[in-house]
Structure formats: structure tokens, C-alpha cells
Amino acid sequence: TGKSRKIDEQLYEELEEALIGADLNIHTTIRIMRDLRDQVRDQDARTADDVKDILRNALVEAMVAGDEGYFSPLKQSPTAPTVYLVVGVNGVGKTTSIAKMAYRFKEAGHKVVLAAADTFRAAAIDQIQIWGDRLGVTVVCGKEGSDPASVVFDAIRHARAAGADYVICDTAGRLHTKQNLMEELKKINRVILRERGGGPADETLLVLDATTGQNAILQAQEFKKAVDISGIILAKLDGTARGGIVITIKDELKVPIKLIGTGEKPEDMEAFEPHTFVKGIFE
Amino acid sequence: SLSEKLQSAFARLGGRGVLSEEVVDKALHEVQLALLEADVNYRVVKGFIARVRERATGSDILKGLEPAQQVIKIVDEELTALLGGDDEATKLVFAPKPPTIIMLVGLQGSGKTTHAGKLAAFVRKQGRNPILVACDVYRPAAIKQLEIVGEQVKTPVFTKGDQIDPVDIAQEAVAEASTSGRDVVIIDTAGRLQIDDALMDELKRMKAAVKPTQILLVLDAMTGQEAVNVAKGFTDSLDVDGFILTKFDSDTRGGAALSLKTIANKPIKFIGVGEKMDALEAFHPDRMASRILG
Ligand SMILES: Nc1nc2c(ncn2[C@@H]2O[C@H](COP(=O)(O)OP(=O)(O)OP(=O)(O)O)[C@@H](O)[C@H]2O)c(=O)[nH]1
Numbered sequence: 414t415g416k417s418r419k420i421d422e423q424l425y426e427e428l429e430e431a432l433i434g435a436d437l438n439i440h441t442t443i444r445i446m447r448d449l450r451d452q453v454r455d456q457d458a459r460t461a462d463d464v465k466d467i468l469r470n471a472l473v474e475a476m477v478a479g480d481e482g483y484f485s486p487l488k489q490s491p492t493a494p495t496v497y498l499v500v501g502v503n504g505v506g507k508t509t510s511i512a513k514m515a516y517r518f519k520e521a522g523h524k525v526v527l528a529a530a531d532t533f534r535a536a537a538i539d540q541i542q543i544w545g546d547r548l549g550v551t552v553v554c555g556k557e558g559s560d561p562a563s564v565v566f567d568a569i570r571h572a573r574a575a576g577a578d579y580v581i582c583d584t585a586g587r588l589h590t591k592q593n594l595m596e597e598l599k600k601i602n603r604v605i606l607r608e609r610g611g612g613p614a615d616e617t618l619l620v621l622d623a624t625t626g627q628n629a630i631l632q633a634q635e636f637k638k639a640v641d642i643s644g645i646i647l648a649k650l651d652g653t654a655r656g657g658i659v660i661t662i663k664d665e666l667k668v669p670i671k672l673i674g675t676g677e678k679p680e681d682m683e684a685f686e687p688h689t690f691v692k693g694i695f696e
Numbered sequence: 697s698l699s700e701k702l703q704s705a706f707a708r709l710g711g712r713g714v715l716s717e718e719v720v721d722k723a724l725h726e727v728q729l730a731l732l733e734a735d736v737n738y739r740v741v742k743g744f745i746a747r748v749r750e751r752a753t754g755s756d757i758l759k760g761l762e763p764a765q766q767v768i769k770i771v772d773e774e775l776t777a778l779l780g781g782d783d784e785a786t787k788l789v790f791a792p793k794p795p796t797i798i799m800l801v802g803l804q805g806s807g808k809t810t811h812a813g814k815l816a817a818f819v820r821k822q823g824r825n826p827i828l829v830a831c832d833v834y835r836p837a838a839i840k841q842l843e844i845v846g847e848q849v850k851t852p853v854f855t856k857g858d859q860i861d862p863v864d865i866a867q868e869a870v871a872e873a874s875t876s877g878r879d880v881v882i883i884d885t886a887g888r889l890q891i892d893d894a895l896m897d898e899l900k901r902m903k904a905a906v907k908p909t910q911i912l913l914v915l916d917a918m919t920g921q922e923a924v925n926v927a928k929g930f931t932d933s934l935d936v937d938g939f940i941l942t943k944f945d946s947d948t949r950g951g952a953a954l955s956l957k958t959i960a961n962k963p964i965k966f967i968g969v970g971e972k973m974d975a976l977e978a979f980h981p982d983r984m985a986s987r988i989l990g
């Protein structure tokens with residue numbers, strides 16, 4: 414048992430394998446394992462359980478370094494409406510995550526408007542409209558093939574006029590390697606900047622799929638360059654993937670994880686909590 | 697790139713007849729890092745490195761090659777061999793007596809609906825007569841999405857709406873196809889987790905009911921370490937016939953491909969390289985090997 418198991422090379426190998434298996438970046442893992450050995454020596458740890466505790470604390474520290482606390486709540490605008498822009502590569506869970514956020518805000522008594530700014534993908538507008546109907550929130554659309562930036566513009570104007578508390582903008586999935594699509598995203602962002610007197614959206618949220626490996630780092634880097642990501646939504650954590658790559662992303666890009674997706678229903682979203690997340694890495 | 701890293705690591709080692717253990721260890725350390733950065737599964741990497749180490753240590757350095765180049769040559773050959781193998785197996789298998797039934801399965805958002813359309817376009821080019829079947833009754837507007845895709849590839853979509861058991865929809869579609877001259881039935885299913893017993897059961901029931909010619913696991917090329925468990929889950933439940941790796945137009949290294957081949961030992965039939973209906977390519981092991989190595 415961990416209580417009496419001694420500390421040996423096999424233990425370190427198992428822990429390293431657990432980290433890599435959780436999709437932590439290999440260089441982050443090497444550094445964490447090196448620091449772990451130092452700390453085990455410095456703290457005179459005796460058992461395997463001691464070592465695991467030290468490692469778990471180190472991982473939690475990596476997740477919250479530079480933050481004010483353990484939670485990273487969504488920013489709110491001092492003057493309504495609060496505007497959120499949701500971005501990410503194809504199929505990661507943007508539209509569904511927006512439905513979940515809308516559900517949560519509606520349950521709390523707020524008025525929500527959704528911008529159906531994915532004007533490209535087949536039935537993308539239909540998909541978010543169905544969510545709007547189910548949740549009882551307004552969805553502002555343009556025609557399919559229309560300019561996404563103008564849909565966002567319309568949605569913000571509509572939200573102001575209707576006294577809505579939140580506008581959440583859905584965008585088409587796009588690979589960060591497609592320059593024209595990243596330019597389109599910057600254009601959407603410029604519309605938001607203009608509509609809010611020079612300020613960006615209150616949150617620009619990058620949705621990452623927990624099953625994604627090292628490419629998530631490149632996604633975060635490129636999206637951050639294009640539209641200064643303020644937070645990450647880590648979706649599909651109800652699967653077997655652990656999403657450990659976000660530790661590297663937080664560490665290197667300083668972008669906080671704000672929310673996690675744990676299923677396909679509107680209720681399946683939680684605030685990101687580092688201790689629970691780290692615990693999940695070792696389960 | 698890996699070859700640049702190795703060249704600089706070995707810049708001062710002269711070529712000397714055979715690859716020493718020391719040279720091989722040093723080189724394989726870099727290769728191991730490269731493979732992990734490429735999302736190849738940890739265990740698969742270990743096994744692969746052990747194989748290469750065995751083959752490389754003591755092997756003759758070919759005339760005109762630096763030691764580093766020799767190691768890379770061996771790594772590349774081993775990787776290509778692992779990824780490739782039987783050329784015939786990578787082709788789509790058609791039923792001796794129509795209709796050919798293709799079932800697409802996979803995790804949420806991997807690209808099933810999109811690739812159902814691409815496959816329809818692909819077989820139409822071969823002069824076949826496909827029909828698409830809408831068996832995702834859960835995701836909002838999934839049926840509408842497949843219908844729009846169907847229009848794009850001039851292929852009819854069989855649907856019974858979203859209130860009917862997907863297994864019944866699949867059965868009726870196959871029965872109808874047989875009487876209406878449709879010789880390829882492409883079934884789009886809902887995304888699901890391989891650990892969702894109820895939904896995996898649904899697929900098992902569908903397989904038993906329609907006896908597909910091909911069950912293809914559609915997997916995102918940017919999948920990380922879990923590719924092995926996902927593939928295992930679907931393979932254990934359904935004995936899939938092969939894979940379609942999607943979103944290869946990204947800059948993901950695609951190490952999941954090696955994990956799939958090593959663990960599930962089923963062929964990668966196609967790769968998806970874009971959102972349009974013509975963005976479907978055959979899988980090339982040699983190109984994949986150099987992409988994974990970086
Ligand atoms: N299990 C699980 N599935 C999820 C989660 N979030 C989203 N999904 C599913 O993932 C699939 C894709 O979700 P979407 O919301 O359409 O993803 P998207 O990023 O908007 O996709 P595109 O607009 O095509 O780029 C759907 O089947 C969702 O139900 C999650 O947290 N857990």
C-alpha cells in the first residue's frame with residue numbers, strides 16, 4: 414500500500430508514466446519530476462504516499478501560480494451586456510459549451526443572448542437555434558454564408574436594446590494554421606472592440622478538447638496571438654483523457670482554465686478547480 | 697527537426713564502421729522525445745525504441761552516412777514499416793453482393809458526419825450509388841447537418857427522424873437500399889465515449905442487426921495519449937475494420953496513427969484533410985513517418 418510502500422525508481426517511473434499518459438508535455442514532465450526528486454529529498458519524504466502528495470501539490474501550484482486564488486471566475490462587465498467570445502478548432506465543443514453557459518446564467522435569473530456567428534458549417538445555425546429554443550434564450554442569426562462579424566454586431570446591438578445581461582458569441586471551428594480563418598476571427602474581434610469602445614470581449618474563451626494531445630499548445634499559442642485568449646474551457650473531461658496539456662499552457666502562456674465540460678447536457682459544466690483536476694490525473 | 701537535432705548532437709562523433717551502444721542511446725533519447733512530442737503513446741514509444749535499439753546497435757554504418765543519419769534511417773524505416781504494411785488492407789472493402797454497408801463510429805466531434813459525406817463522394821466517383829443514413833438521433837440538428845452534407849455530395853439521406861431507435865433506422869435503411877439499387881450504405885452514428893456502456897451497446901446491436909461490411913473508427917489526428925484506449929475500447933466492442941484519421945490539415949504531428957497501428961493493428965484507410973467533401977486522401981505510411989518524427 415502507498416502508506417508503507419518505499420520510494421524507489423519504479424515509483425518515479427510510474428509517476429512519470431501517469432503524467433505523460435495524462436498528456437502533460439514531456440518537457441514539463443521532465444522538469445516536474447526533477448523538482449519532485451529535489452523536494453522529496455528536501456522534505457525527507459518517507460513513503461510513496463508522501464511523494465504523491467508532494468507531486469499533487471506541485472501540480473496544483475503550477476495551475477494557480479500567479480493567480481489570486483484557486484478559482485478563476487468569468488469576468489463580468491460593469492455595464493451590461495457582458496460579452497463573451499468563444500473560439501477554437503473544429504469539433505472541440507464550442508457550441509455545446511455556449512449552451513451550457515447560457516443554461517447556467519438563465520438558471521441564475523439572467524437574460525442571455527446568443528450570437529449564431531458560425532455562418533459556415535452545415536446546420537451550425539440550426540444547432541444553436543435548437544439550444545436557444547430549449548433553454549429559452551434569444552439567438553441572433555444572419556443568413557448562412559453571411560459575415561460572422563455582422564452577426565456579432567447585430568447580437569450586441571440587440572442585447573443592449575433588450576437589456577440583456579450576457580451576449581455569448583459562437584464562432585465556426587477553425588484550424589489555427591489557416592491564416593484566412595484566423596484573419597476572419599480578428600475581424601470579428603475588431604467589431605467587438607469597436608462596439609465596446611476599444612475594449613475586448615469580457616472573456617475570449619478558447620475551447621480545448623480534453624482528448625487533444627500536444628497540438629493544444631500550438632492551438633493556444635496561435636489563438637492567443639490572434640485574439641488574446643483570456644480563459645480556457647476544457648471540454649469532454651467526462652471521457653478517459655485527463656487534459657494534462659493545460660498545465661503546460663497555464664505555465665507557459667499564463668492563460669487560466671475557467672470552466673470544464675463533463676458531458677453533453679446543459680448541466681454538464683463546472684468551474685475549473687485545480688485540486689479536483691489534479692486528482693483526476695492520477696485516477 | 698529531429699534530423700537537425702541529431703546532427704548537432706553527433707557533430708563531433710566521427711563515423712566509425714559500426715554504431716556503438718553509446719551513439720545509439722544518445723540518438724534514441726532524442727527520438728523518444730520527438731515521438732512523445734508527436735503524441736505517440738508512452739508504451740508504444742518504449743516498445744518502438746527497444747526495437748530500434750536492438751536493430752541499430754552494432755549495425756554497420758552505411759558508406760557515406762554519418763552515425764546520426766544511420767540511426768534516423770533505421771528509425772524512419774521501422775516507423776514506415778509499422779505504419780504501412782499491407783497495401784491492400786488500406787483500401788475500402790466492398791461486399792461481394794451489394795449493398796456494401798459502412799458504419800462510422802467514434803468520439804464526439806471527431807468528424808464522422810463530415811466523413812460520411814466524403815465517403816459518399818468518394819464511392820460516387822467510382823461509379824457506385826451510395827445512400828447516407830442518419831443514425832444520430834441525439835445531437836441537435838445532426839440529421840439536418842447530414843442532409844445538407846448529402847446535398848453537397850448529391851447523395852440521398854435516409855432518415856426516420858430523431859424519435860426512433862438508431863438500430864431500427866439502420867435496419868430499415870439497409871432493407872430499403874437493397875430494393876432501390878443503392879449499392880453502398882453509409883451509416884453516420886452519434887459521437888460517444890468508448891466507456892459509455894449503453895451507447896457502446898447500441899453500436900453492438902446495430903452491428904448485429906445490419907452486419908456491416910466495414911466498421912470504421914473516425915479519430916481526430918490531434919488525439920493524444922488516449923488514442924490507444926479509445927481505439928481499444930471501440931475495437932474490443934466492435935472489432936473495427938479500420939480507421940479514418942481526420943483534421944490532418946492541421947499541424948498536429950499525428951502520433952496517434954502509430955499508436956493505432958501498433959495496438960489495434962488495423963489499417964488506416966483514409967485521412968481527412970479539410971472540411972470540404974473532396975478533402976479525403978489515402979494514407980501514406982512514408983509521409984506519415986516523417987511527419988511524426990518532425
Ligand atoms: N462527452 C462530451 N461531449 C461533449 C462535450 N462538449 C461537447 N460535446 C460533444 O462534442 C460534439 C461537438 O460539439 P460542438 O459543440 O458541436 O463542437 P463545436 O466546437 O461547436 O464544433 P464545430 O462548430 O463544428 O467546430 C457534440 O457531439 C457535443 O455533444 C463534453 O463536455 N463531453
Ligand SMILES: Nc1nc2c(ncn2[C@@H]2O[C@H](COP(=O)(O)OP(=O)(O)OP(=O)(O)O)[C@@H](O)[C@H]2O)c(=O)[nH]1
Nearest residue numbers: 503504804805806807808809810887943968969970
Ligand atoms: N479542418 C478539418 N475539419 C474537419 C475535418 N473533418 C471534420 N472537420 C470539422 O470538424 C467539425 C466536427 O465534424 P463533424 O463531422 O460534425 O463531427 P462528428 O464526429 O460528426 O461530431 P458528433 O456527431 O458530434 O460526434 C466540423 O466543424 C467539421 O467541419 C477535417 O478533416 N479537417
Ligand SMILES: [Mg+2]
Nearest residue numbers: 507508531537
Ligand atoms: Mg459549433
Ligand SMILES: [Mg+2]
Nearest residue numbers: 808809832838
Ligand atoms: Mg455527427
